[in-house]
Amino acid sequence: MSHTVFLVEDNQDLNSILQKYLENAGFTVEAFLDGLTAQQKIHANPDLWILDIMLPDTTGYTLFKEIKDVSPQTPVIFISAKNQDIDRVVGLELGCDDYISKPFLPRELIIKTQKLLGHKNGPAPTYISSVKVNGYVINRENHTIHHEGVSLSLTSKEFELLLFFIDHPNRVFTREQILDRLWEENYFGSDRVVDDTIRRIRKKMPHLPIETIYGYGYRYRLVK
Structure with missing residues (x-):
């Protein structure tokens, strides 16, 4: 059974990218571009929330408190702007389950999501390890690249x-x-x-x- 993730991120491009990566990793994702729309779905009780702290109409902190009032066991990952250490401190003090700072690789968020949901509901889903870009086949796990049958060597x-x-x-x-x-x-x-x-x-x-x-x-x- 697929885990359900609610994603709240007001940057439309980043929202779309993260939704795609999460879905490719096997999650069912409902994405929101603002906090007020997400507030209406708090009682839907997803398996995990991913909250951007800075939203156009509210804050991730406010959403977090409302989520925990309804479902205190549901894990929450905060997304914060780059180098905002105070956001991390406040988030941890509130009791968030994990934290990630922009800019970040989508794979990092996948790993954090898998870790939290794996602890909650058993084995976590896998993500797609290979990607094809302009004829290059790139394997994230093995750090290998092939192009037209030829293996390419890159440093780490x-x-x-x-x-x-x-x-x-x-x-x-x-x-x-x-x-x-x-x-x-x-x-x-x-x-x-x-x-x-x-x-x-x-x-x-x-x-x-x-x-x-x-x-x-x-x-x-x-x-x-």
Whole structure:
């Protein structure tokens, strides 16, 4: 039986991406773009809520309290803006079950969701480990890439950055944003390491549509 997840995220692009990933992982997802609409479904009692803290009409904290009043055992994951440590502290003090900070890889949210629902209702569903992009077959689990029968070799950081772009299609990221997400906190080198890593990915995967947005950063362009 599929677990039901209610997702509350006001960014429509991110909402759609997360819903797709959760559904691909085997969950039944109902997504909301605002808090008031989600409030009307609190008594539906899903297996898990995923709440963005900053919403246009209320806050994730308010929704959390209302959810727990109705169903105190239902797990909740908070989504917060980048580097908002106070959000994490408040969320944990309220009693949220987990927390994730933007920007993040959708796979991270899948793992957290699987972990919580696995603890609640037995084995968690699996997610799709392989993805095909512009003729490249990318296996997330094995860290392998094949193109027209040929195996390609990427370093761990190149592979991590590749997945980051694939999981955030059509979004523009600055070098600083990429560094904050993929490099260690104690990294003190030049942000040009991002340029060098992307250059190597492009050389190994010339059909991958990673665009340079001059004066700003980079974007993985997904054409539907």
